[in-house]
Amino acid sequence: MAERLTKATVLEPKNPNKTTALFNGKASGILHWDNVKYPHFYDLRKTIRGLFWSAHEVSMVADTKQFASLSEKERTAFLKIIGLLATLDGPQTDIASKIAAFSTDPSVKSILATIADQESEHNHSYTYVLASVTHYDNQIKAFNEGRTDPVILERNERISEVYNEFAEKPTIETALKAMVYTALLEGLFFYSGFAFFYNLARNQKMVGTSTMISYINRDELQHGRFISELFRATLAENPEYNNEQFIEWVYDQFRHSVEQETKWSRYVLDGIDGIDLDDMAGYVKYRANKMLRMLGLSEIYEGYEKNPMKWIRAYTDNFNGTKSDFFEQKSRQYTKTSDLNGFDDL
Numbered sequence: 001m002a003e004r005l006t007k008a009t010v011l012e013p014k015n016p017n018k019t020t021a022l023f024n025g026k027a028s029g030i031l032h033w034d035n036v037k038y039p040h041f042y043d044l045r046k047t048i049r050g051l052f053w054s055a056h057e058v059s060m061v062a063d064t065k066q067f068a069s070l071s072e073k074e075r076t077a078f079l080k081i082i083g084l085l086a087t088l089d090g091p092q093t094d095i096a097s098k099i100a101a102f103s104t105d106p107s108v109k110s111i112l113a114t115i116a117d118q119e120s121e122h123n124h125s126y127t128y129v130l131a132s133v134t135h136y137d138n139q140i141k142a143f144n145e146g147r148t149d150p151v152i153l154e155r156n157e158r159i160s161e162v163y164n165e166f167a168e169k170p171t172i173e174t175a176l177k178a179m180v181y182t183a184l185l186e187g188l189f190f191y192s193g194f195a196f197f198y199n200l201a202r203n204q205k206m207v208g209t210s211t212m213i214s215y216i217n218r219d220e221l222q223h224g225r226f227i228s229e230l231f232r233a234t235l236a237e238n239p240e241y242n243n244e245q246f247i248e249w250v251y252d253q254f255r256h257s258v259e260q261e262t263k264w265s266r267y268v269l270d271g272i273d274g275i276d277l278d279d280m281a282g283y284v285k286y287r288a289n290k291m292l293r294m295l296g297l298s299e300i301y302e303g304y305e306k307n308p309m310k311w312i313r314a315y316t317d318n319f320n321g322t323k324s325d326f327f328e329q330k331s332r333q334y335t336k337t338s339d340l341n342g343f344d345d346l
Helices: 041-049 061-069 074-100 104-131 136-148 150-155 157-170 172-189 192-200 207-237 244-269 277-294 310-316 321-326
Strands: none
Touching: 041 104, 041 172, 041 207, 061 104, 061 207, 074 104, 074 136, 074 150, 074 157, 074 172, 074 192, 074 207, 074 310, 104 136, 104 207, 104 277, 150 157, 150 244, 157 172, 157 244, 157 310, 172 192, 172 207, 172 244, 172 277, 192 244, 192 310, 192 321, 207 277, 207 310
């Protein structure tokens, strides 16, 4: 039976300041950034902290006037996608806090506290957007989509299972699995929704909402990077889980997630001018390959090494120099899980 994780003590002077392990280790609780187990986590923290923004900084005046002029299909997709994003981002605040509670590395706790706060602002931004463009009944309907729409319920079923399993039975294995799904959320599940809003913006529609989404997108890229690093470091500290059975479980979750995301995109984006559904399906596989490389694993979708939706790069690849300053770096190697280990350029 897998050993349960124990919650980290808040302050224990008998223990060293530098933790002995990410989970179930010993640490005093005192955080000295020049004396941490994984020094490059400081650079990750600095980048994530530099992303601070607030929903109210984005003007929604034009969007308020423009929403009614969208086609019925666009308005329906707008509300459903906001509902989905709220369903995904709401639990992210909680799961970051739960992982932090069991980590015995104070640097991890610090970074996850910032991530949890940013995820909370993401969720707030969806309320802000809807309150700006539509009436209260539509807002209630949109936020209920995540627990009533059968397509959303199906695509989120495994997320619920994995997150709730970690909450109820915290072990190294369930923590690793929760990290995999956190990476999937940050790097795959949002992207058909993001594409919808970027497509509106390139047609000069709902630019305020698109700006908000670009801030969220920028955050999620960095969150996904840190979670991937945490996953790889945790796997390196617990090599018994770096086995064929667990790695195949990860691949299976990616295959399932790609199927569900593709099904969702065809459901919600069908008939939206400017989005080719086959290109969207290819983009989902392209994103999956990227996330697998971030986790240190092999690509599983041959022929999807390049972005098939070239137009979206204008919205996802240039976040105030984030890509060139940060994402062109190579990820630290922790453990060899495949011949394609390493984080390549986004």
